[in-house]
Amino acid sequence: MEIYFATTNQGKVQSLQRDLGKYDISVVQHPVDLIEPRSSDVQEIAKSKVNQAYSIIRKPTVVIDAGFYIHSLNGFPRTFVNFALETIDLEGTLKLIDGKSRECEFRECLxxxxxxxxxxxxxLSHVKGQLSDKPKGSMQKHLWSRLGLIFIPEESNKTLAEMSHDEYLDWRKISREKNSLGQQLYEWISTHTK
Known part of the structure; x- marks a missing residue:
């Protein structure tokens, strides 16, 4: 089976390929410009994007939208990650939580x-963790965004950017595989598309 992934984000493509490749499902990247609604709800954004993408591709189509939620900032920046990174960057984000809880999470919707x-x-998927005190590590292929430089997942003491490729794969296998978007999609496809 082939699924067309409407995205320009190579990290997202690699992540979904990792999840679905073991089930003989091919993920084909299909870069397409989509209008993203202004919303703080990842599912609302995914709904708009998948309907737009499917109307263009007309084959099995996926989109993923994600947001980053810092609990002590009432969820800021939510789905407005790019805006936050462009305006206050990582260091500005960390200054906002100085002396506050560092709990945060990624929320994803496929x-x-x-x-x-x-x-x-x-x-839907949630990845809980903590913010580091400063950016650590370096950008790598498996990262979806620069937030990987400051995000420490619950099951680790390193940011995603500090992890070697093998450490990242081990973390995904232990903590993410059962709840990953790709795994959820595969389980649904295996029971609903026969």
């Missing part, structure tokens, strides 16, 4: 649509 569905299907 939207899937194909010719058999009347409405898209959605799959």
């Amino acid at each position: 939207g899937y649509m194909d010719e058999k569905l009347s409405e898209p299907r959605y799959f």
Whole structure:
């Protein structure tokens, strides 16, 4: 089976390929310009994007939208990560939480649509962790954004950017595999598309 992933983010593509490749599902990147609604709800954004993408691709299509939520800042920056990185950057984000709780999480939503569905299907995932005191590590292929330089997942004492490729894969296998968007999509496809 082939699934078309409407994204320009290579890190997202590699992540989904890792999850679905073991089930003989091929993920084909399909870069397409989509209009992203202004919303702090990842599912609302995924809904808009998957409907737009499917109307162009007309084959099994996925999109993923993600947000970053810092608990002590009432969820800021939410889905407005790019805006936060462009304006206050990582250091500014860390200054905002000085003396506050460092708890945070990524929230992700995968939207899937194909010719058999009347409405898209959605799959949600949360990745909890803490913010480091400063950016650590370096950008790597497996990272979706620069937030990996300051995000320490619950099961680790390193930022995602400090992890070697093997450490990252081990972390994903232990903590993410059962709840990853790709795993959820595979489980749904295996029971609903026969």
